[in-house]
Amino acid sequence: MAKKNEETKNDPDHDKEDGNNNNQNEQRPHDQNETTDDEDHQDSPENQNDSDDDVDFESVIQGEEELITPYVEMNRKKKKALLEFRCRVEDSILGNYLLGKPNQYLSRTEILKQKEILREITLWGVPLLPSKGDEGTDIVLLKFLRARDFKVHEAFQMLRRTLEWRKVYKTDGILEEELCPDVGKVLCLNSRDREGRPLCYSVYGAFRDREVYKRAFGSEEKCDDFLRWRIQCMEKGIKELEFKNGGVDSTLQISDFKNSPWPLMKELRSVSKKAMVLFQENYPELIHKIIVINAPLWYYVVHMLRSRFLTHNSKRKFVFTRATKVTQTLLKYIAAESLPIQYGGLNRENDDEFSPLDEASELKIKGNSTAYIEFPVSEAGFTMVWDLSVVGWDVSYKEEFIPDDEGSYKILLQNQKRMGDNVRNSFYISEPGKVLITIDNGTFKKKRVLYRFKARPCTVPMYIFLKKQ
Structure with missing residues (x-):
């Protein structure tokens, strides 16, 4: 077995094949009820049967070794991709072309000023210049790499588009804006999950009130404001994150469709589609899971149609649950003291007796x-x-x-x-x-x-x- 491993290690074709298999394993979506390989191979009475012959045992051991080798290779390739991405970002900042080629008609003084400004560029409060040594830089860059399956060129282009979009959309000042004051109950940040991620609830049943819906989507301008408000809520959630080793760097979102008149709301559907695309393209890996609860049958049809616009990584973030399993599903991610009472938890709004710290x-x-x-x-x-x-x-x-x-x-x-x-x-x-x-x-x-x-x-x-x- 050692000889065989040494031969496969020195075979470049084998490495290439393992790398491809690795990517396929990484991209395979996991269902929320799916068990891991360790759980599947626990010692059950069937696995403890002494009648298993040596051939079967050898095939199991060989399969484990073939899984271990690609895993090590996958980590090495990811580190190499991160190093290459760091160098490319560093060069683009120092070379003053991260946001595109500089205007050739600018004076030398203006170009030097642009360079100094670009050296201080940040994303979500994290410096992007790797040589600054901020521990959050690698965490942010890895998010773009994961969103593009560790393809450095595609991750770099995604980063550039994100920075350009934020400049045009003026996201740096969006938190100070007063947007959609009448629909505050539709979406709210409430407590944290078991891993410390901020929780964001979207409760679409509030739009059954025609007046609320009209105030939010009564005109094209109001639809644009609602989309901007949705981006504002995302930025508020990011403010609660910690881009450092061991820190919480993603949010958990719950979409509640109970009593939602969604089929009659073409404006809301349109805005939600735009928001989903913006999140996918400009907020990579910042949403850990999207748990969809109380969804009627028609929603699954709509989701299937929307999936055409989603990447593979975005699709696997969705978790669907039936109405009878809402509390059970949410408790997997959220502790009882942080889960609102309307979902079977113990968290009450403006509670004077208990807090989420009371376990x-x-x-x-x-x-x-x-x-x-x-x-x-x-x-x-x-x-x-x-x-x-x-x-x-x-x-x-x-x-x-x-x-x-x-x-x-x-x-x-x-x-x-x-x-x-x-x-x-x-x-x-x-x-x-x-x-x-x-x-x-x-x-x-x-x-x-x-x-x-x-x-x-x-x-x-x-x-x-x-x-x-």
Whole structure:
């Protein structure tokens, strides 16, 4: 086997073939439910069968070796492409032709001034001149390389077009502009995902209101403003990124089509198509995933038609989920304390009790079983506050306070009730005890309970004060 590997390593035709295979492996789209190679080859009872002969074993080992070699080769080629890209960007900046050939009628003083300005050029706040030594430069350049499958010339042309577009579109000052004040609820930045990426929600159901839609798309000028507003939102998300080693350098976007009258909105469809093309051409690899939820059947047809305008890398960023799996899918990317309550999470707008820093716990309940959650309080004078959500709902729950003193009475806070929404409740603790929540799962499916609680000091409620009088 060592001899065979040495022969293939020295064979230039073999290297070329491996490089091609590598690109194919890199470009292959991954489904959100697709398992990795490691998961597929875990030791299952079938794989542990001792009757496997030596020939099968040899073929498996050989296959692993052939995968390892191209992987190393792929990394080397990527590093070489990055080095070549760095040199080309450096030369174009120092040679004053990154943004095109300079005007030949300019004076020497004006040309030198242009060169000094170009040396300070930045993209998304990151210097583009590699010799400045900023760690974010390579991260930005790699985004353009990945978007063009590490073809240096194409990545360089994409970078030039992006810089030219930003100059013409005047994106550097777009954050100070007041655009589309009436449609703020359509799109918002809200918290972060499990990896720290900024979350951007697009809620198209708001356009069911004809007045809102008319204010946004009532004329061609308003359509242009809405497109510019969409670019502005993207720039706001970029401001939250960190272009450094180990930093978060992409966003996660959620598109919600619940109650959306999309088929009747040709102006919105047109603007959305333009925005998608602009994002693809001028914001490479800045969107980690686009999770499409509550999408009706017609949307998939529209998406298939739009896919003709998307690159392979852009297509694989889309994640589609059925209405019954929305919460389950979003929780893969977003923690419960950061997921809004309308999607089954615990994050409430303008919440005075909890914040995304208050982490949630999780409890799994088997089918046809009962689970208990306890919130103990060792002393009186506190108000216990709790949040509760169940993925998939379809359970019943009961809340009660049980004092530590056996001579005291239990207090029923919430009688047995069918759970169909998030629960937020509180109770003033007048003596040591615990809040007990009983959850009955009468279905055959396993349920996930998301909850958190805290005890906060407070003044004595008025009814208790009057009772003591």
